[in-house]
Amino acid sequence: MRTVTTRLTPVAIAALVGLPIALAAPATASDHESGTELSATLTEISGSGASGTAWGWVDGTELTIQIEAMGLLDGAPHAQHIHIGGSNTCPSADLAGSGFEGAVRTTDAVDFYGGVAVSLTNEGGMTGPDHALDVMDFPAEGEYSYERTFEVPQDVADDIAAGNGVVVVHGVDHNGSGEYDGDQESDLDPSLPSEATDPAMCGTLDVAQMAMPEDGVATGGGATQGTEHAGAIALGAVAIGAGALGLAASRRRTETARR
Ligand SMILES: [Cu+2]
Structure with a gap:
């Protein structure tokens, strides 16, 4: 859970200072589907x-x-x-x-x-x-x-x-x-x-994140949902502060959540 938050921080910083968002992509990206x-x-x-x-x-x-x-x-x-x-x-x-x-x-x-x-x-x-x-x-x-x-x-x-x-x-x-x-x-x-x-x-x-069952529906888990909300709040602040760049960060977050 802490890692998700940590990843968001460089995304937010990148959005605010206009760096390419891709620089903030986590190094441990994987293609696992379950x-x-x-x-x-x-x-x-x-x-x-x-x-x-x-x-x-x-x-x-x-x-x-x-x-x-x-x-x-x-x-x-x-x-x-x-x-x-x-x-x-x-x-x-x-x-x-x-x-x-x-x-x-x-x-x-x-x-x-x-x-x-x-x-x-x-x-x-x-x-x-x-x-x-x-x-x-x-x-x-x-x-x-x-x-x-x-x-x-x-x-x-x-x-x-x-x-x-x-x-x-x-x-x-x-x-x-x-x-x-x-x-x-x-x-x-x-x-x-x-x-x-x-x-x-x-x-x-x-x-680090919610496992996605094969039918693609996320199951419960209060702690991880709380993390999702924290991310949404953080990205909301970026969107307010940085306009279009904030939206780019939100999209990146969605991709991250899907992995
Ligand atoms: Cu040991």
């Missing part, structure tokens, strides 16, 4: 310095996930998952953890994001929760772009489409040594240092 679009802003946990975004699409049992990550330890694997459970949220910023200087470890925040439901392994790796720590099958760079489309169980797909998925990227060099080390064992696998599995960043996969 399914549910999701997006997440990934924010650091325990001052890891990591940040990123995630985008997803659920259509039946097919899941597509894109992740843009930065600020991670370079040259070290970053396990990345979709967690489901708990309150389906990220840990609060003031959560005191059991890790390095109070850092949050993976199990410290399980009441927030639950357990691993999907392992976002590299192409070829397995994607179930049993493969959550297949460390050779995850991105191992400080900054990376990840995209994968694969099948998930129906209940997992339903949960993610309902906005219950939380993306968590792991691996934090708390002591700045340039590698995963330290005295503390991982709370997930005692053969690994805790740094290798501590959560670096987290974001909730929020439903």
Whole structure:
């Protein structure tokens, strides 16, 4: 929902200053005709310095996930998952953890994001929760772009489409040594240092817009309808302020809503 609003802002600015509206088109445009679009802003946990975004699409049992990550330890694997459970949220910023200087470890925040439901392994790796720590099958760079489309169980797909998925990227060099080390064992696998599995960043996969059923009739959903109204109000203000340019923005909004 937040993403729709964010997209409107550049549209509104473009309309007001007369820039070509096409510049404001979202980069994640897709040709999907059914399914549910999701997006997440990934924010650091325990001052890891990591940040990123995630985008997803659920259509039946097919899941597509894109992740843009930065600020991670370079040259070290970053396990990345979709967690489901708990309150389906990220840990609060003031959560005191059991890790390095109070850092949050993976199990410290399980009441927030639950357990691993999907392992976002590299192409070829397995994607179930049993493969959550297949460390050779995850991105191992400080900054990376990840995209994968694969099948998930129906209940997992339903949960993610309902906005219950939380993306968590792991691996934090708390002591700045340039590698995963330290005295503390991982709370997930005692053969690994805790740094290798501590959560670096987290974001909730929020439903970005209403899924359109095949008959083309939108079903209920108060929150998304509220977003639509907010967009209409914003565009109304543009129309008043910028006349014909405002109308162009409204048309663009309609196209965006149809995707
Ligand atoms: Cu995880």
